[in-house]
Amino acid sequence: MNRRSFLRANGIAAGSMIAYSALGSTASVLGNMAKDQKKKIRYAMVGCGHRGTGTWGKEVVKGGYKDVVEFVGFCDTNPGRLKFALRETQTDCPVFSDFDEMIKQTRPDVIMITTPDGTHDHFIIKTLEAGVDVITEKPMTTDENKCQAIIDAQNRTGRKVTVTFNYRYSPHRAKIYELLRSGEIGDITSVDFNWYLDVYHGADYFRRWHGYRKNSGSLLVHKATHHFDLLNWWIASEPKEVFAYGALEVYGKNGPFRGKNCRSCSHKSDCQFYFDVTKDKRLMDLYVENEHHDGYFRDGCVYREDIDIFDKMAVQIKYMNDVQVSYSLTTYSPYEGYRIAFNGTKGRLEAWIKERQPWEELENDDVLQLTTSFGKTRLIRVSPKPGEHGGGDPLLIERVFKGGTDTLRQEAGVREGAMSILIGIAARNSIDTGKPVKIESLTSLKPKESTII
Numbered sequence: 001m002n003r004r005s006f007l008r009a010n011g012i013a014a015g016s017m018i019a020y021s022a023l024g025s026t027a028s029v030l031g032n033m034a035k036d037q038k039k040k041i042r043y044a045m046v047g048c049g050h051r052g053t054g055t056w057g058k059e060v061v062k063g064g065y066k067d068v069v070e071f072v073g074f075c076d077t078n079p080g081r082l083k084f085a086l087r088e089t090q091t092d093c094p095v096f097s098d099f100d101e102m103i104k105q106t107r108p109d110v111i112m113i114t115t116p117d118g119t120h121d122h123f124i125i126k127t128l129e130a131g132v133d134v135i136t137e138k139p140m141t142t143d144e145n146k147c148q149a150i151i152d153a154q155n156r157t158g159r160k161v162t163v164t165f166n167y168r169y170s171p172h173r174a175k176i177y178e179l180l181r182s183g184e185i186g187d188i189t190s191v192d193f194n195w196y197l198d199v200y201h202g203a204d205y206f207r208r209w210h211g212y213r214k215n216s217g218s219l220l221v222h223k224a225t226h227h228f229d230l231l232n233w234w235i236a237s238e239p240k241e242v243f244a245y246g247a248l249e250v251y252g253k254n255g256p257f258r259g260k261n262c263r264s265c266s267h268k269s270d271c272q273f274y275f276d277v278t279k280d281k282r283l284m285d286l287y288v289e290n291e292h293h294d295g296y297f298r299d300g301c302v303y304r305e306d307i308d309i310f311d312k313m314a315v316q317i318k319y320m321n322d323v324q325v326s327y328s329l330t331t332y333s334p335y336e337g338y339r340i341a342f343n344g345t346k347g348r349l350e351a352w353i354k355e356r357q358p359w360e361e362l363e364n365d366d367v368l369q370l371t372t373s374f375g376k377t378r379l380i381r382v383s384p385k386p387g388e389h390g391g392g393d394p395l396l397i398e399r400v401f402k403g404g405t406d407t408l409r410q411e412a413g414v415r416e417g418a419m420s421i422l423i424g425i426a427a428r429n430s431i432d433t434g435k436p437v438k439i440e441s442l443t444s445l446k447p448k449e450s451t452i453i
């Protein structure tokens, strides 16, 4: 029996958040609320930047969810982006610079948190304390103390937190999950996982707020939270111990010259990382038009001397069920994508997923290769769905607002949000100290051997 049918069978009102949260379930309760109470979900948002106004704003409107969701308030420290959010969502809801005021005046059912990562804890805890449910963008937060404070706040309030791990929803990743559960490669014993961000997308993290640990927790948290969450989900266990290396060797202080931002830079013609933001209308409207409010440059210099995150990272993870993982993240690769291989007692499942490359790619599908030991190999082709992140975003939005049976365990709450960031936080601490870090030393959560009930 899945959680949804458990609710039905036990006559627990779908809108009863405390009962539902106690079961650890996540997103689809919002869909139930709309259906059962025949009223729209009162939905407020803090952080009206790229992700907030796009995926959780315009795409919600475009996806036809306006009969389920009512935008009741937007909050941002930048008044220009608040205006942009209203335009993008064709909404005229009230806007706020003060988060407490937004909660007080709009009485939302749920608040979407799409501010920079290092601020999530502040908004998650305030929302829970106000008796309101949370949907937060990944990473849930950026360090172990903030993580513990979120765990405590959820325990105290019994409210529900959904962490939006869109990567779980891409069709080829769901297929990997199914193939691993089928047992064809036997028990998973180890995983080789290498993620390559290219010189365009990778560099972009060093242009923006992400370049500072205090904002992003480093890319071991901001970016790798996606990858560690996929591992936790695919392996169906929780991490036990982490050891890591990392360094900053290309961006930041390593550059031969630097400026404040690309538009004002005297090295435009010499710099391979020169980025002309004026060619992108959305970025102009969202950031450049609003620079005068907060001084934030979307085209910041990738060679700023105070950048304090790593640009190459290697992490070893040991899981509670003894699976060993070798993971790496490179941020200046000539092409973008990832390679993964699951080694099992009866075979191997692998993939090289190319997201952008300077050669013509003939294959449109994502191709998985499954080879059984002493046996045969077969290719499994999975067509990406339309939409961002290999079609993951529209499927996630649908799950959040309309519900559905969580057959593949794609929904995620505080525990899943914590287990993914704790690997990145442990890795960061390990790089700083040169020592392995036990996950159980970071928060009150005790990692489990199996996450399948």
Ligand SMILES: NC(=O)c1ccc[n+]([C@@H]2O[C@H](COP(=O)([O-])OP(=O)(O)OC[C@H]3O[C@@H](n4cnc5c(N)ncnc54)[C@H](O)[C@@H]3O)[C@@H](O)[C@H]2O)c1
Pocket: 046, 047, 048, 049, 050, 051, 052, 075, 076, 077, 078, 081, 113, 114, 115, 116, 117, 119, 137, 138, 139, 164, 166, 222, 389
């Ligand atoms: N799941 C994904 O694939 C995905 C993709 C992109 C971003 N994200 C996540 O979404 C979040 C937002 O990222 P983004 O790219 O939209 O960033 P962004 O810089 O475009 O937007 C952040 C917004 O928050 C506002 N803000 C900053 N501090 C604030 C505060 N204290 N109070 C109110 N507003 C504040 C800024 O003015 C800005 O409008 C991040 O947590 C990021 O990790 C997730």
